[in-house]
Amino acid sequence: MTRITLTAPLSGPLVPIERVPDPVFAQKMVGDGISIDPLDQCLRAPCDGKIVQLHPAGHAVTVATPQGVEVLMHIGLDTVGLKGSGFTAKVKAGDAVKTGDALIDFDADYVATHAKSLLTQIVVTNSERVAAFAPRSGAVTAGQDVILELTLAGTQTEAVTESVKTVASEAILIPNPTGLHARPAAVLANLAKKFKADIRIQKGDQSANAKSVVAIMSLEIGYGDKVTLTARGDDADAAVETLTPLLWEGLGDEGCKPAPAPASVEVSPSAAPAPRPRSEDPNLLLGVAASPGLAVGEVFQIRHQEIQVNETAEGDPQQERDRLDEAVNQAKVQLEALQTSLHGQRAADKAAIFAAHQELLDDPDLLDIAHSALAKGKSAEFAWHRAFTTHADRLASLRNELLAARANDLRDVGRRVLTLLTGAEPERQEPPANAILVAEELTPSDTASMDRARVRGFCTTLGGATSHVAILARSLDIPAVAGIEPQALELPNGTPVILDGGKGTLRLNPTPEDIARIRETQERLAVRRQAEMAVAHEPAVTLDGHRLEVVGNIGGLAEAEQVPGLGGEGVGLLRSEFLFLERSTAPNEDEQFETYKAIAEALGPDRPLIIRTLDVGGDKPLIYLPIPKEENPFLGERGLRIGLDRPEILRIQLRAILRAAAFGKVRVMFPMVGLLSELRDAKAMLEEERQRLGVGPIETGIMVEIPAAAIMAAQFAREVDFFSIGTNDLTQYTLAMDRGHPKLAPKVDGLNPSILRLIAWTVKAAHDQGKWVGVCGGIASDPQAVPLLIGLGVDELSVSLPTIPSIKAQIRNLWLHECQELATRALTLETAAEVRMATSATAAP
Structure with missing residues (x-):
């Protein structure tokens, strides 16, 4: 019998694996072994061997011994969510190591305060190779003391005859927010081991043994990745039928729809959505x-009406695929004709929506799900219905409202193709x-x-x-x-x-x-709107000669094309997220450049274009940029923090913005800035990319939407060319109230005196240093807020496009000195309601 001894990879007291506060390890679903509560910060090799897997997040590494035993070392619990922060790998996959060699350095203080536990697990993932485990106890010293003695079993290989068929699953999209890391990989491997069949999980052209935790993790399967299962053996059908739905549902991983995992694995229930407000008035x-x-x-x-479909195909798989291809092509022709008609009506914004529908018809994941169902003998109608409803349901379940809203688009284009396939009469x-x-x-x-x-x-x-x-x-x-x-x-x-x-x-x-x-109100509004549009191109100047710049908030090219016609003097906020949403990969530099260039050209050479860098986070994630579930995403990784944490994404965007500056008055603005160090890091990155491109500097600003930025406005003003106050987030952060909360939302009012004081503070600090201030939040479009903002000294109002003519018209009927008196009085009031009552006399009718 062959014996192997594993030496302590860390110093500290040993903890039985059964006492680890994580059922996946405690129930030995990853494998048998032991745990250490570390006293040092360098993970070392427990034996001679070869690095066969290093997790991209840097928190886990696997060493294979010469005898083929795979030893996984997993630093901490729930540390995959740190995305590499606090870990520095000293090796790479394929390296040969000796006992005691440094594998991973880690910041114990950081990991301890950002993860569930520092307990580090040392487990054998192919435990079937081991006949007996002899764990030690007590305190150990790294590189010196033995922690585990293994007695190897004889080699066992189960022959699979060539006559046994192979069964494949449909394409599966991984729902786990952080992919198949150790926990879900262990659940899959543990379940797969209950079948005699050889089971493989495949991603692209790579496949791995589904009974091996290490092998599964080595595929680096991430959120939204497409995988398939194949099984070969007497119980292959049962294996695929059992494991496929579990993969679809996330294998019990937190943040996914709970899967029927083993009873010993605790699955956190999804938080119930907040109830919508209901009226007490029956009418x-x-x-x-x-x-x-x-x-x-x-x-x-x-x-x-629900379109009925038959599950079983009448023809062979190729005939059904041809039918589906024909229906998809017919739908494309219909959508192309619809776009042409809308362009003829000068409705480019509406045409763009159906251009997006056309792109959905070429989505490879959508088609792969349909094609895999066709290969299993399903009808074209059934396969297509299953593909688009699966995708739509996943989108609808997302917390990001923008992404969830796209589920309806997918169902729309799905019904269009389904109608063509079934020959049903259009409703x-x-x-x-x-x-x-x-x-x-x-x-x-x-x-x-x-x-x-x-x-x-x-x-x-x-x-x-x-x-x-x-x-x-x-x-x-x-x-x-x-x-x-x-x-x-x-x-x-x-x-x-x-x-x-x-x-x-x-x-x-x-x-x-x-x-x-x-x-009567409709008639009055129509007459007023007509009068406002007649003078929309005139500047917004008060009765005593004080001018404000009125610009628009936009989310794409279609809206940019509307700005000049509405009298907009530029764009005060381009929400660049529109380029990053509804896709599986980030837009490249050229794609972003062409879009920013087209928007700048639509505005013309004299209208400024302020591009806000990507503003996403835990509350509005991207499919290809998974962010771990946070206890409070509004206070977590958001805005600029994401860009600084993923500099490759921010650098590409900054390069595209710098290139587009040659085609208009382009400025850049960083969102959710709370610390001077964050701004300085972003500015340094911008300057590095500017020098690489050899282009001139551009005006740089920040959104003042975190109270700290307003309070420190004097210090921030030394670092930027302008401020733009985002009153929506500034209000909810200052009042500690979620503007989407069903009960608190009515109290989240940007005219609260506390918010007005922060605006006044910000304006004074900026003007003292010769910098200008805009407001791009919701109150800029609020007629009751306009005289207050003028009185507080705001230089620019960035408003929703339809309100540009009316806001400009309102400004032309105001006196600056009256606005200043009103603002001074408002700062002494106690509630937003009192402020609104005070402004009612000067607001537009």
Whole structure:
């Protein structure tokens, strides 16, 4: 019998593996072994061997002995979420090591305060090679004391005859936020070992033994990666049928839909979504403002009929694939014709939505899921339905509202292809005159084809203000409410209602007086809008000659093209996230450059373009940039912190911005800056890339949206050319209230005197050093806030595009000295309600 001794890789007291506070290790799902509570900060080799796996996060390494025993050392618990912070690898895969060689240095203080535990596990992942484990106890010294003695078993190889068939799964998209790290890999390997079949997991052209934790981790399978399972043996069918749904559901990993993992593995339940606000008035239903405007009409319910499909194919897999390809191509032709029509109507923004639909039809993951189902004898209709609903359901479950809203787009384009495959008649529900449409969900196709002569507005129980349906409604000037209370679906057709898209409400059974008042308001607003548009291109100058710059907040090229026509003097905030969302990989430098260049050219040489660098985080993650679940994502990795932590992404964006500066008045702005060191690091990165490109400097600013930045405004002003105050986040951080909270949201008001004081403080600090200040948050578009901001000394208002003409018109009717007096008085008040009452006399009617 062969024996192997493992020497302590760290100094510290030994802990039985059964006492580790993690069921995956304690239940020996990774393998048998021992744990150490470390007293030093360098992990050393426990034996002679070869490095066969080093985790990308740097927290785990595997050494294979000459006898083929695989020894995994895992520093801490839940340390994969640190993404490498605090770990420095001293070796790489393939290196030969001797007992006592340094493998990983780690910052024990950092890891201890950012992870669940520092306990370090030493386990044999191919425990079937070991006949007996003899763990030691007590305190040990690294490189000297033995911690584990192994007695090897005889070599055992199970023959698999050539006559046994191989079974393959469909394509599986990994839902685990941090991929298949040690815990889910152990769950998979432990379950796979219950089958006699040889089971492999494949990613791209690489495959690994699904019964080996180390082998699985060596594939570096990340969130959203596509994998397949293959099994060969007598119980291959059962293995694939059992393991495939578990992989789909995340193998019990936190942050995924709970999988039926072994009972000993605790699975954290998903947090229940916050309840939506409900009205106490039986004649008033509440929702989310999706598209502003008032509409009077009668309810017309829209219902989408479920298209029935047969699961079993009538033809062979190739014939079914040909049918699917033909239907997809026909859908592309339809979408191309729709885009051409919209471009002819000078509706480039609406056309862009259907261009995105066209791209969805070429999504390789979507098609691979469909093709793998076709190969298993499923019909084209069934395979396609399964592919697009699987993807749509995953998107809809995301916390990021923008990404979740795209699920509806996928269902829309999915139904288009499904209709072509089945030959079903396209749904035609003709609404009557003065219709207020009510539906669980409308698709972009529904919205784009609405008859504006009949439809006055719509509301849906699903969706939000960022959905493509809401975007289309705003571009079509159709009042809309999303997320309306579900009882709206029970309203009979013909019920008289008043829809308020600005407030997000649906008023039932209005009186004739209510209706008359609304119609009078609509007529007055139409006349005022016409007058405002007639002078939209004139500057915004107060009655006593004080000028403000009024610019727009945009999220892409289509909106940039609208800015000049609305009288906008530039763009005060380009949300660059639109380039990074709804895709599986980050945009490259050239793609970003071409987009920024096109936007700069659309604005012209004299209108400034301020590009905010990527602003994402734990509360709005990207598929290809997984961020571990945080206890409070609003206080975690967000904004500039993400860029500094992933400098390769920020550097590419900065290079694209610098290149685009040759085509317009381009400026760069960093979001969520709280520390001077963060800003200086970002500026240093910008300067390095500028010098590499050999281009001139560009104006640089920050968003003041963290209270610390406002309080330290004098120090920050020395480092930048301008400030732009993001009042939305500044308000919720200052008041410690989530603006999306169902109960607290009404109290999150940017006119709270505390916020006004921070704005005043910021403006003074900037002006003292000759720097200008803009406001790009929601209150810049609020008529009641405009005179206050003028009085506080703000130089620029960056507003939502539709409000540009009205905000400019309002400014032309104000006196600077009156605004200053109003602002001084507002700073002495106690509540936002008092401030709003004080401003009501100067706000627009």
